Amino acid sequence: MTPPPVYIISLARAAQRREDICRRLNAAGISHEILDAVDGEKEGANRHGGGLRQDLCRRKHGRDMTPGEIGCFLSHRNLWRKIAAQENGCAMVLEDDAVWDGDFLSAAARVMECEWIWDVVLFSRFAAPKIDRALCELGNGRRLVRYKTRALTTAAYLISQSGAQKMLHHCREMREPVDNMMGEWWKNGAAFYSVHPPPVKQADFPSLIGGEKRGAKYSQMTVPQRIAASLARKRERWACRIYLRTNPPKKKTTATPRE
Numbered sequence: 236m237t238p239p240p241v242y243i244i245s246l247a248r249a250a251q252r253r254e255d256i257c258r259r260l261n262a263a264g265i266s267h268e269i270l271d272a273v274d275g276e277k278e279g280a281n282r283h284g285g286g287l288r289q290d291l292c293r294r295k296h297g298r299d300m301t302p303g304e305i306g307c308f309l310s311h312r313n314l315w316r317k318i319a320a321q322e323n324g325c326a327m328v329l330e331d332d333a334v335w336d337g338d339f340l341s342a343a344a345r346v347m348e349c350e351w352i353w354d355v356v357l358f359s360r361f362a363a364p365k366i367d368r369a370l371c372e373l374g375n376g377r378r379l380v381r382y383k384t385r386a387l388t389t390a391a392y393l394i395s396q397s398g399a400q401k402m403l404h405h406c407r408e409m410r411e412p413v414d415n416m417m418g419e420w421w422k423n424g425a426a427f428y429s430v431h432p433p434p435v436k437q438a439d440f441p442s443l444i445g446g447e448k449r450g451a452k453y454s455q456m457t458v459p460q461r462i463a464a465s466l467a468r469k470r471e472r473w474a475c476r477i478y479l480r481t482n483p484p485k486k487k488t489t490a491t492p493r494e
Contacts, residue, residue, distance in 0.1 A: 238327070238340040239347060239393060241267040242317075244310050245331035246274055252331040252440055265340065270314050275306025291410035295467050297456035300412060308320055308413040311405055319399035332438045333359070340433035342373045343393050346430070349379060352485045354398030354425040355417070358391035359435040366431065367479055368483045373430060380431040383485060384475060385418030391435035401425045419471075421478035426485070 242261070246254045253269065254257060261265050284380065289299045311328070318324050327343055329335075346356050351370050364382035371379050393400070405423035406416050420427035427463075456464065 237347075238344045239325050241327045241330055241340075242266055242314055243267055243269050243327060243329050243331055244272050244314065245269055246272045246306075248274065248277070249331060252438075255438075256329070256331045256333065263337075270310065270317075272310040272456070273306040273313070275302035278306070286408045287414075288408050288410040291408075294460070295411060295465055297460045297464060300409065304412045305409060307389070308406070308409050308416075308420075311413050311417070312403065314405075315394070315399040315402050318394060319396055319403055321396060323392065323396060324399075325395040327358075327393050328389070328391070329435070330437075331354075332440045333435050334438050335391070335436075336434040338375045338377070339391070342375070342430055342434055344462075345373045346379060346393060349373075350486050351379065351428075352426050353379075353393075353486055354395050354401055355420075355427045356393040357386055357388060357427075357429040357433070358393065359388050359433045359437065360386040360429065361388055362386065368484060370428065370484055376432070377434065378431050379428055379492055381428050381479075383479065384472075385420070385427075386429055387414045387418055388437075389414045389417060390437050391433075398425055408475050421471075421474045428484075 243253075243256060243260075245256070245384065247253075249292050257267070257269070287300070287305065290296065292300050314326075316327060327340070335358075343356075343358070346353065349371050349460070364384045364386055367381045367383045369378050369380050373379055401423050402417060402425070405419070405425075410416070416423075418427070
């Protein structure tokens with residue numbers, strides 16, 4: 236089994252984090268490429284790529300995206316462009332605070348060789364959504380699954396060329412943090428799955444995307460904002476349920492050779 240190429244998204248100024256993940260990758264014999272992240276705090280992220288819709292973020296979350304969130308969004312989008320331009324390309328994407336189990340690349344190789352069509356496969360998560368479907372075994376007690384709700388994280392994921400193209404199309408506008416938009420598989424049309432239990436977690440580093448500045452508390456939202464946010468969440472839940480019922484996972488098809 237051939238593992239995918241590994242890309243690391245890392246801020247140039249986060250020297251300790253970059254040094255730590257490179258040391259661990261080198262010790263494990265894992266070749267990798269570093270992609271310098273867009274530094275929203277220092278580079279003025281609004282000048283990079285455009286398409287920022289703070290009005291839509293405020294409507295849903297009652298706050299603006301922070302400069303760090305914008306930089307994170309642009310960093311992942313830059314890498315998707317790279318992967319989308321590669322013929323039959325796919326890649327494992329890690330943020331620089333990722334900590335992995337020893338089998339994470341072998342699990343990725345098994346995903347690549349499985350019979351299911353996939354665009355994005357999460358290898359980490361913050362919470363444990365309920366499983367909608369278990370698709371196949373990946374070894375070491377791990378399975379490829381589809382969750383009933385999105386798992387918000389971009390710490391570690393496998394993405395195909397078609398997945399990168401779909402993410403680029405869906406994320407032309409920045410209307411909320413990248414993990415929110417990436418996980419909207421009922422909107423972006425991606426075959427979006429997860430490895431359960433996840434082989435990657437995040438190290439206990441301080442957040443570089445805003446921390447306590449990430450926005451207003453729900454209690455600080457106006458009544459109209461609360462109503463709008465509540466309606467948006469209800470619409471998403473129903474859209475998600477309908478999508479799950481009407482879009483079963485699909486298997487790869489093998490062309491029958493002509494006689």
